[in-house]
Amino acid sequence: MDSYSLRYPYDDLPAHGETREVAPGIKWLQMPLSFALDHINLYLLEDGDGWAVVDTGIRGERTQGYWNTIFERELDGRPVSRVIVTHMHPDHLGQAGWICRRFGAPLLMSRTEYYYARTFSSENHRQLPPEAIAFYQRGGVPEGILQEITSRGWGNFSNNVEPMPVGYLRLVDGQVLRIGGRAWRVVTGSGHSPEHVCLYCEELDVLISGDQVLPRITSNVSVNANEPEEDPLAYWLASHRKFLDLPDTAFVLPSHNRPFYGLHARLRYLIDHHEDRMLACEEKCTEPQTAYDLLPVMFSRELDSFQTMLALGECMAHLHCLMNMGRLERMLHQDGRYRYRSIDPGLSTRAHPGSHEDPDAAPLMV
Ligand SMILES: [Zn+2]
Numbered sequence: 464m465d466s467y468s469l470r471y472p473y474d475d476l477p478a479h480g481e482t483r484e485v486a487p488g489i490k491w492l493q494m495p496l497s498f499a500l501d502h503i504n505l506y507l508l509e510d511g512d513g514w515a516v517v518d519t520g521i522r523g524e525r526t527q528g529y530w531n532t533i534f535e536r537e538l539d540g541r542p543v544s545r546v547i548v549t550h551m552h553p554d555h556l557g558q559a560g561w562i563c564r565r566f567g568a569p570l571l572m573s574r575t576e577y578y579y580a581r582t583f584s585s586e587n588h589r590q591l592p593p594e595a596i597a598f599y600q601r602g603g604v605p606e607g608i609l610q611e612i613t614s615r616g617w618g619n620f621s622n623n624v625e626p627m628p629v630g631y632l633r634l635v636d637g638q639v640l641r642i643g644g645r646a647w648r649v650v651t652g653s654g655h656s657p658e659h660v661c662l663y664c665e666e667l668d669v670l671i672s673g674d675q676v677l678p679r680i681t682s683n684v685s686v687n688a689n690e691p692e693e694d695p696l697a698y699w700l701a702s703h704r705k706f707l708d709l710p711d712t713a714f715v716l717p718s719h720n721r722p723f724y725g726l727h728a729r730l731r732y733l734i735d736h737h738e739d740r741m742l743a744c745e746e747k748c749t750e751p752q753t754a755y756d757l758l759p760v761m762f763s764r765e766l767d768s769f770q771t772m773l774a775l776g777e778c779m780a781h782l783h784c785l786m787n788m789g790r791l792e793r794m795l796h797q798d799g800r801y802r803y804r805s806i807d808p809g810l811s812t813r814a815h816p817g818s819h820e821d822p823d824a825a826p827l828m829v
């Protein structure tokens with residue numbers, strides 16, 4: 464057994480339209496997704512005369528159909544009392560507005576996630592904006608792939624997210640929510656999304672982790688065209704160290720795959736995984752490289768144009784973190800592409816990384 468081993472109390476997911484009680488007053492359900500991930504986990508928390516919903520599934524009739532079944536059969540005739548959304552990604556936020564309107568329930572989110580989502584909801588570019596084209600060109604994306612990316616358009620967020628309530632209740636790091644007589648503490652993380660909310664209940668020793676801590680797959684941590692100089696991996700690594708303050712005994716309820724035990728092992732794995740990838744990039748950059756050149760160092764599989772977009776953002780997250788640590792420098796060449804070069808002349812004498820390679824790791828929009 465290696466030091467990263469996790470323990471999964473359940474062998475399978477609940478069937479669509481059904482729930483499974485995983486702790487007192489906590490029901491687990493899943494909703495289908497149509498992209499690389501085939502499901503998202505959602506949770507119901509008993510909340511006095513109603514149920515608090517944590518995350519909602521992507522917009523669409525299929526998800527709404529399963530929700531209707533849940534509402535009819537799984538809530539003991541009680542209404543949804545509030546809708547808590549961990550972060551703005553459409554698989555989490557997609558149905559929130561629909562559920563809030565149906566039950567007159569409030570939406571609870573962190574401020575950054577709420578306003579990011581409101582901004583993306585109102586974007587209606589059909590063309591890739593010039594900032595995004597420049598972003599990919601500087602990243603070294605070849606013309607043919609850039610054209611494929613361009614043809615996909617821009618601003619599909621509102622297709623996957625129901626219109627949002629114009630008001631919300633703000634969640635803040637450290638805040639304690641009383642849900643069904645139990646105290647749930649808001650613990651925020653950043654890097655996968657800017658102000659991701661997790662919920663920890665000390666009484667039950669349960670952590671609802673969203674995409675902040677996932678077993679098996681690694682969450683996408685990307686630099687994006689709207690904030691092209693950001694360093695999300697630094698936030699991500701800092702968040703993982705912050706989450707090590709939570710008890711290792713916590714039962715973790717994630718948004719994808721199955722609930723698990725082994726919080727600290729998973730956090731340590733993820734920290735090591737990203738540090739290995741940074742070292743691999745740094746070693747390759749003894750000769751100047753574009754971000755696009757480095758994709759094979761980061762991802763061993765073939766990437767289509769959509770995956771290339773995500774992978775490039777993830778690669779740049781590692782490069783920006785290395786630059787801010789003083790381990791890489793960046794030059795803008797005459798061809799309009801950034802190239803990165805490692806600063807440490809002793810790199811080639813180090814052992815090659817890769818001991819923490821995760822065969823399931825993929826660039827995923829989760
Ligand atoms: Zn996500």
